[in-house]
Amino acid sequence: MSNIFQEKSNITNKHSVFTWEGLGDIKEGRGNLGEDMPVIVYRLLEYTMLHVLAEEFGEEKANELFQKAGFLAGEQLARNTLDLNVDFDGFVEQLQKTMRELKIAILRIEKFDAETRDFTLTAAEDLDCSGLPATGEMVCQYDEGFISGLLYAYTGKKYTVREVDCWANGDRVCRFRGSVE
Numbered sequence: 340m341s342n343i344f345q346e347k348s349n350i351t352n353k354h355s356v357f358t359w360e361g362l363g364d365i366k367e368g369r370g371n372l373g374e375d376m377p378v379i380v381y382r383l384l385e386y387t388m389l390h391v392l393a394e395e396f397g398e399e400k401a402n403e404l405f406q407k408a409g410f411l412a413g414e415q416l417a418r419n420t421l422d423l424n425v426d427f428d429g430f431v432e433q434l435q436k437t438m439r440e441l442k443i444a445i446l447r448i449e450k451f452d453a454e455t456r457d458f459t460l461t462a463a464e465d466l467d468c469s470g471l472p473a474t475g476e477m478v479c480q481y482d483e484g485f486i487s488g489l490l491y492a493y494t495g496k497k498y499t500v501r502e503v504d505c506w507a508n509g510d511r512v513c514r515f516r517g518s519v520e
């Protein structure tokens with residue numbers, strides 16, 4: 340009895356408060372179905388969420404909220420899965436490997452200014468937008484926040500990250516420019 344009570348009292352986090360542990364034991368929970376699922380399910384969640392948020396709060400606010408969520412995801416992913424005590428090249432190499440393994444995108448650094456720390460990177464086969472119909476928009480606000488969050492975890496500095504090319508804008512890769520705020 341005391342064990343049950345103790346277990347219950349240890350549950351302090353609400354489902355609506357993000358923690359890495361709150362993602363759960365997926366392997367344990369999905370013994371037959373496994374840890375992977377089709378990209379369409381990810382996009383279905385993402386784009387219906389965007390639709391509802393845009394209806395409720397307007398498009399600009401919805402994009403801002405997506406960016407914030409992306410930042411939290413990037414920061415948490417970096418803190419929980421990456422070694423942050425390596426040099427920049429080591430960090431990039433590790434990030435490329437992780438993003439490929441998790442099938443997020445194929446990452447390439449196009450430019451990095453060692454002095455200002457500004458950068459340009461591309462994400463090919465991006466999880467969020469590759470293959471979308473061309474609407475003439477940059478749609479990867481979540482990714483902007485995601486990249487900013489990854490870099491915040493590694494550098495301790497806030498980056499402003501903007502998508503300058505996107506599949507939805509007719510390009511074949513997403514290209515992001517970042518600079519320290």
Ligand SMILES: [Zn+2]
Pocket residue numbers: 465468477478479502504505506507512513
């Ligand atoms: Zn994009």
